Amino acid sequence: MTLETQLQAAAVQAVAVLYGAQVDAAQIQIQKTRPEFEGHLTLVTFPLLRQSHKRPEETGEDMGRYLKENTALVSAYNVVKGFLNLVIAPQAWLGLLDEINADPQYGLVSATEESPLVMIEYSSPNTNKPLHLGHVRNNLLGWAVSQIAAANGNRVVRTNIVNDRGIHICKSMLAWLRWGNGETPESSGKKGDHLIGDYYVLFDKHYREEVHALMAQGLSEDEAKQEAPLIKEAHEMLVKWEQGDTEVRSLWEKMNTWVYAGFDETYKALGVSFDKIYYESQTYLEGKEKVEEGLKKGIFYRRPDNSVWADLTGEGLDEKLLLRSDGTSVYMTQDIGTAKLRFQDFPIDKMVYVVGNEQNYHFQVLSILLDKLGFEWGKGLVHFSYGMVELPNGKMKSREGTVVDADDLVAAMIADARATMDAAGKNDDMTEEEKQETARIVGMGALKYFLLKVDARKNMLFNPEESIDFNGNTGPFIQYTYARIRSVLRKAAEQGLNVEAGLPADVAISTKEEELIQHMAQFAEVVRTAGQDCSPSVIANYCYDLVKEYNQFYHDFSILKEEDEAKKMFRLALSKNVAQIVKNGMGLLGIEMPERM
């Protein structure tokens, strides 16, 4: 139990005894004491005035006296206006550190058989082009959210819905047939997803030429876009695909295989994985069935042109198309089908979709539709909506060639980490493999931390130069502190000091050390709140704050040269636990910690 919750409980009791009133624990506001005042934790008395019928200062005095006399937690207090500053007793700090020290998983909760099952969908790529920076944010957020959910005692199923069918795939296929000369990943030396992406771009280039030519002949832009021979051919190919044409299907399968091999490499580099992958080619028919079912039940209606719609004007939204007049399915139909299959496969309690905020409306509608169709978790589905990643010179636009490719980015980050390491020259005794592995951990740590420290909901700016900065609020700064602590602990072990043996029972601790323990203990609460809000950025900023605080502390003295044996052991234990907590926290974000760097 954290200090805050213990204090809250005691304060509830105090109010009952002093004022004979019942208050909720949530009504007891505890916060960290501002540095300019004496104390560790501060109780805000304003919310209690209704119960005490006294002025804020008097209420603070009453509460402070009660807490000091009746609990072992508080050793002193002072009142400033409506704020009751509490000094926590040294023994309480030692007890807390003991608690943290005893549990390497401190703050993390494991799932049991009865835990809620949370399914998290993320990544969800199209198979016609390689992953870019926007996907990277999605993948890293998805992974972090799933880790945090698991650390909050949920059973987690990570899932991916691959958009492997549709007109966009046909465009790549057509371009490859026409201009590819049988090129393969092996023959070209390109990653499969990049190869297919190149043909997608090639299609677009020729298609636009055709459109321009037609417009020169007097057609309007819309007409030209529809009448261009290439797009007509792509549509024909899509129809053949739907009919199961063997030639088209086998080409489609071949090219998808290339793309998946490419994606797997990227996923591996990003350190993400999935428990269950769904493919739209397998779910879109299910969606049609479900829509027909809804039609029979009268939830949806058919228009004279044969298209099927849902009327959501009662919910304050528009009418939404579910099946085209030719009977083919749209995006929404597929998501309904995927939901159906997932529900068959897993006893889902909660569904989380990690998808960009440009689809807020889509998920608002999906939630209502799933609910109408009888999915229990439909109403409560969570759209974990994240903002776009912008570049200093504007948005990423594939047509303008301003897309940041995921693989290029990963390679650049690792190369840069390696260059920085080599320049620092502290790794001269490492083998080449060790150097490369450390560079990978640090480079990826920089990238992941940069993307995860920002509130997911907000659009963010990705400045390539700043992202590879290793100073300040960055992943490598945190990793560096970790590596330094590990170094100290190694040296301590060489001197025969056993840090694993419990804490010294009796040692004088400084104010800074108390604050550090307080900060560490907060980790449990941070993980809990981050889990409720699905918020990786909260974890990231916590790790940074803790490490920054430790660094200030660390420079005040030399641990291994400390004369007092008990103090030395205490400080080693403190350091060890800071490292452990930071490692756990960063682990939730998918960021590894190097033993050396």
Next chain:
RNA sequence: GCUCCCAUAGUUCAAUGGAUAGAACAACUCUCUCCUAAAGAGUAGAUCCGGGUUCGAUUCCCGGUGGGAGUACCA
């Protein structure tokens, strides 16, 4: 047009309705005989505008202004 989101130092980001709005980067000063200086200490610098709600507002509500997204028989 309609709907939704965002607005904080020069820049990138923080702040369950709480005390004097925190960091980092960039700028300017200092600190390596020292467990890893990829560090630490210091100086300067901000809540878009106007109302409201209350003990108290960056936070909640209303109205502006400025940015972004959605509004397709695309996915």
